[in-house]
Amino acid sequence: MERIAGYEPADAIPMLPPTLRGGPRKALRTVWDLVWMTMWPYGFVYAGLAALVWNVFTPAMERMERFAVGWIAEIYLRNVVLLLVSAGGLHLWLYVRRAQGKDYKYDYRWPRKRSRRFLWRSQTRDNMFWALTSGAFFWTAYEALLLWAYANDHIARVDWGDGPGWVVYLLAMTVVPFFLVTAWFYVTHRLLHTRPLYRWAHYLHHKNVNTGPWSGLSMHPVEHLLYFSTVLFFMVIPVSPFVVILTNLFTAMDPARGHCGFDRFEIGYGRTMPAGTYYHDLHHKYFECNYGLQVIPIDAWMGTWHDGSPEAHERMRARLEATRR
Incomplete structure (x- = not known):
């Protein structure tokens, strides 16, 4: 399992797992840093977008009291448009226009134009197919189920107008989904790496070694069923319901950025901003490490944390060789 040539964020290697050790002040500082890292800038973007989607682009609750093709189709089409804008926009900028060349690209190779591994021998078309069909379907299905349940008072609901205490609660619950999705992602991801589910479903996502924006939601329907289930x-x-929409938006749209294949976006005048996730990119390159995400260091607790260093790579190789004996 050789290392793949590409950009490595040297200033961030080794990637150390966050820790709450060192006393209460250090623990609080770590928690604050994790919240800020999660929310700035993309968490705030998703929260703002979720507010817009909930207030403008979601059918009225009265219509959702009964399941009907009309309002569910509206949500599905809205979700498809959001994917086309997010994943499609990044793909156009980074891989069609190649606006920043290979600067900050984790894998210096461009995705192969033709490969029998993918539908229509095209990685992009294959990835788009799974994202826009199965991905958008399960995103919509879970959202429709929860909104229908809210419309019929089958589950408890809290609104911003319920009082100052509930406003504070909902502000906190605007942050919680990012960590909830991360924790649940680790659980479902490890499950998908068991031999039966990997061969049946997860192999499809891992056909993408050199990932691009559309790779993020390129999954088997079984994986989408698990992946979007956080909202349950x-x-x-x-x-x-705003929190449900926020959770689904983050779950559906952030993989485009996380799998874009670049560590930084060049935004002009010598400035950059965070792009992909080197931590997860290592998982796509080497498969048996970094099953979760950095903000909740479950991999460190389970011995599967790859910090990007050559030493970590050798430890991973030794661990895999030991399991094969």
């Missing part, structure tokens, strides 16, 4: 927690945790 809100059937027992009272929140606003």
Whole structure:
């Protein structure tokens, strides 16, 4: 399992897992840093977008009291448009126009134009197909189920106008989904790496070694069923429908950035901003490491944390060789 040539964020290697050790002040500082890292800038973008989607581009609750093709189709089409704008926009900028060349690209190779591994021998078309069909379907299905349940008072709901205390609660619950999605992602991802589910479903996502924006939601329907299931927690945790939409937006749209294949976006005048996730890119390159995400260091606790260093790579190789004996 050789290392693949590409950009490595040397200033961030080794990627150390966050820790709450060192006393209360250090623990609080770590928690604050994790919240800020999660929310700035993209968490705030998703929260703002979720507010817009909930207030402008979501059918009225009265219509959602009964399942009907009309309002569900509206949500599906809205979700498809959001994917086309997010994943499609990044693909156009980074891979069609190649606006920043290979600067900050994790894998210096461009995706192969033709490969039998993918539908129509095209990685992009294959990825788009799975994202826009199965991905958008399960995103819509979970959202429609929860909104229908809210419309019929089948599950508890909290709104911004319910009082100052509930406003504080909902502000906190605007942050919680990012960590909830991350924790649940680790659980479902490890499950998908068991031999039966990997061969049946997860192999499809891992056909993408040299990932691009559309790779993020390129999954088998079984994987989409698990991946989007985070919102089911809100059937027992009272929140606003806005929080459900925020959770789904983050779950559906952030993979385009996380799999874009670049560490930084060049935004002009010598400035850059965070782009992909080197931590998860290592998982796509080497498969048996970094099953979760950095903000909740479950991989460190389970011995599968790859910090990007040559030493970590050798430890991973030794661990895999030991399991094969």
